[in-house]
Amino acid sequence: MDSSTKTQKRIISSGNMELDSRLGDGLPTESLTLIEGSSGAGKSVLAQQILWGALQDGFRVSLFTSENTIKSLVRQMQSIDLDVLDHLLLGKFRAYPMELAHLGEDAPTSLFDAMKHEQGRDLIVVDSFTAAISHAPDELQILNFFEKTKRLCAKGISVIVTLHSEAVDPDLIGYIRSMCDAHLVLRSEQDGQRLVKTLQVAKIRGAGNVTGAVVGFDVEPGWGMRVIPISKARG
Numbered sequence: 001m002d003s004s005t006k007t008q009k010r011i012i013s014s015g016n017m018e019l020d021s022r023l024g025d026g027l028p029t030e031s032l033t034l035i036e037g038s039s040g041a042g043k044s045v046l047a048q049q050i051l052w053g054a055l056q057d058g059f060r061v062s063l064f065t066s067e068n069t070i071k072s073l074v075r076q077m078q079s080i081d082l083d084v085l086d087h088l089l090l091g092k093f094r095a096y097p098m099e100l101a102h103l104g105e106d107a108p109t110s111l112f113d114a115m116k117h118e119q120g121r122d123l124i125v126v127d128s129f130t131a132a133i134s135h136a137p138d139e140l141q142i143l144n145f146f147e148k149t150k151r152l153c154a155k156g157i158s159v160i161v162t163l164h165s166e167a168v169d170p171d172l173i174g175y176i177r178s179m180c181d182a183h184l185v186l187r188s189e190q191d192g193q194r195l196v197k198t199l200q201v202a203k204i205r206g207a208g209n210v211t212g213a214v215v216g217f218d219v220e221p222g223w224g225m226r227v228i229p230i231s232k233a234r235g
């Protein structure tokens, strides 16, 4: 896609049609998205799926990861059929392993400063922000991070942040949720006899028709996220 087409595109597609349809065609651009869930719920896989879709559409993407080296990230994504190697070599995709624990209490500030320097990027993904939160001295630092990130979005950049729900004080997470344009919640839930992964679309700005929808999904080797029917699924 050339840059003129890209600037006209108002949606970040995951490249997975079934998933997109549950997200009201995708995430709005120039937006802040929060992906929440416990360990193993699928935050990284979902973030990787969306960033891969964005790359397919010609977006320039940067990922700050607390979970992977570049090598392990490329391998992990290849294992779910998301190949980013060419994008990485061409500079369309940048990945930065971050050691938030080493940054200590300055982690949220240092992370934001690094994000701010990603000039010319269309999408920035932070996976996950939890480590930064566990070292932040107070809630103000965390709120500051999200407020500054919102201002970055207003300048035309889309940002996705993943977070472990249980790592954050309920009042604080309520405020963070209210600041986000899109909010996706991942859970492992009992569906009859089986445990299934679910994605709840808590909010997507401009896509009221999908708000509240719950979709079941599986992560399959060599394939990635596959939407599966569950008895409680709506939308």
Ligand SMILES: Nc1ncnc2c1ncn2[C@@H]1O[C@H](COP(=O)(O)OP(=O)(O)OP(=O)(O)O)[C@@H](O)[C@H]1O
Pocket (backbone or CB within 6 Å): 037, 038, 039, 040, 041, 042, 043, 044, 045, 046, 067, 076, 079, 080, 164, 219, 220, 221, 222
């Ligand atoms: N290649 C793969 N094949 C099969 N399952 C996979 C593959 N990659 C990831 N998964 C599974 O997908 C699920 C979601 O993993 P993911 O790493 O996205 O969780 P997460 O929410 O990011 O967890 P954490 O908070 O620990 O980072 C896990 O059950 C994981 O085992």
Ligand SMILES: [Mg+2]
Pocket (backbone or CB within 6 Å): 043, 044, 045, 067, 127, 128
């Ligand atoms: Mg993860």
